[in-house]
Amino acid sequence: MPTAKQRVTLAAFAAMMALAAASQAALAQPRTDLVVGMALEPPHLDPTAGAAGAIKEVTYANLFEPLLRVDADGKLVPGLAERWNVSEDGLTYRFTLRPNAKFHDGTTADSADVKFTLDRARAAESVNAQKAYFAPIAKVETPDPQTAVVTLSRPDGLFLFHMASGDAAIVAPESAATNKQKPVGTGPFKFDRWVAGDRVVLVRNPDYDGAKPKIDRVTFRFISDPAAQVAALKAGDIDAFTLFSTYEALPEFRNDPAFTVMVGSTEGETLLSTNNARKPFDDVRVRRAMAHAIDRQTLIEGVLYGNGVAIGSHFPPHREGYVDLTGMYPYDPAKAKALLAEAGYPNGFDTTLRLPPPPYARRGGELVAAMLAEVGIRAKIEPVEWAAWLEKTFKGKDYDLTMIAHTEPLDIDIYARPDYYFNYKSERFNALNDELNRTQDPAKRNALYGEQQKVLAEDAVNGFLFMLPSVTVQKAGLTGMWVNRPVQANDVTGVSWK
């Protein structure tokens, strides 16, 4: 017989065992929360009123839904509209909305909201970052609450694609004005809270009318310092860090069984943007000389630690219609010097390379400057903040060279815009672009895209460097995060724990 003291010990032991068993059972239950790490904090949370990618990275598909969505593979799938059709002439689009869709404030999401959203985005006073997406719209009609009919004034081959972007997220007239701080959408997650400088929390929307996500709570944490990002991952504070740019730390995470590293592609063509209107860059020989002077492979190794794909024009290799033009200007400093001499710059010239804050630009710019120096182009580096870059370079078009990733998907048409900051003008390219807008047939469209890429490469409009990779470092056991980044998004609706 055990003594009283022994009995107590035994009881305590049994209790401990039970507790251990219980906690093991709890461990066996997959987690239902998720912490996503991002480098940049969004300035606000209204995707229809700002260009910052971070806004969409929090809200796209999670909180706000456009009529259509882009999925992980870049395909168009139903969003708020469950189906749609396009008229023969490509001018009339009929969207049928989900019958039971509701905004997070309980109001129904119907065709009136679609009309409100599209009219607001194309209005003269619209602050939409992609106002051009809505420019072809002539009128929006609402024959019934579930149907929205959009009529275009001219065919636009990319209209559906644009209506699937975060900029076209459907918002309600009741909440549109306050979405920046307190976003109200129709998505499977709703806004919980925002701790400025630290995190945004979304929780599962119990009233969502579609498939419910497995995750019930997602926290987006903002950590800009590279060393702190690595530390947060190692400490287990972050479950998945998206658009991770501390590439030198990747081998360590790859070797650690507790983590999975996924390397995919963004839509970000990284360019040495060149002011085509300014001397000496108005001379195609000078631009071609620069193309020969840049060693893309070294650049990709030096900046991305090999995690990137070279491009020869303004088009991502993973998209249909891509033509490989990376061989047009092989790395050849001697040829670059010869071209410069031919253009009248036997001793090179002095210029300025303006660099925005992202590491790919600051680091890449330093390497590009070293490569240009090899052929006699002395580029003075000028680091600037985003606001200054947007103001002087992008809007003011007052620059020589700059380095930037163009992350909007399928944006080759920017070369046809007369007022774009490249200051590039080509009749050939514009003719191809007009034809593209009139063409619906996918095969023909792809052929036209190919022609456009060739024109840009022949003209060496910009230094075409590499695709910005989409690197995700996540805990082993997490599934469903996107590998590629066909749109700016951290779509967690399909994420779960094993």
Added chain:
Amino acid sequence: MRRKLPLSLHLGAGLTLLLVAIALLSLLWTPYPAEQVRVVARLKPPTAAHWLGTDHFGRDVLSMIMVGARNSLAVGAAAVGLGLLAGVPLGLLAAALGRWGDEVVARLGDLVFAFPAVLTAILLTAALGAGAVNVVVALALFNAAVLARVTRGAALAVWRRPFVGAALALGRGPLSVTLVHVLPNIAGIVVVQATVLFAVAIVNEAALSYLGLGIQPPSPSWGKMLGDAQTYLFTAPLQAVFPGVAIALSVMGLTMLGDGLRDWLDPRHRSSGVM
């Protein structure tokens, strides 16, 4: 009468001379061109070929430290030199004029002191663009204010001494008194202050380059090297050590030199602060 040279003077002068020697040597020779990029050979630890290893672009760290010493000294010398040129005459003027002249100089100084030197430099580089010249201007402005204040205080003390009264009584004008009597008597204090400001300028330049506002690549700078190394704290921690040590030793050398000079020139001051 000969005084014993303080130990800090020896150490400080030694370190500072070393710094100057390295900077001068870098004009003639570095193991590799400091700007030569070789990505395949990046982030190497110290080897026989690269004594301090290579950085994230495969550049030779020793060569970068050597040229960085030159850049640090150049910015420091320019910032202190301009500060002396502007600050000392202002301080002397304030002391000689007295009353409203004194007030004007003092208030101008207050205006400058209202903003820390680094903040002024950040504002200036934000407005006019990053680069060594703007950093020098911002630091020189701060230095001029400090030197004007120190000069004025020291000069006022000299003005009150009997021999100045005697000189004035003998018909010497304020300019002559300032040059013949005041300046030589305050030179020591000004030199000590300038030495300390030199150290401060090196730290501030490093801070600004760390933030990306100072000396621009490809020209190496210790602060920029530290900033770059921060990303590699987990993967290549040595990257931060060498520029960090270079900054620490230079600042220590100059500060000890300043302390030593002060003790040597003015033994009564032995343990009090400089400012």
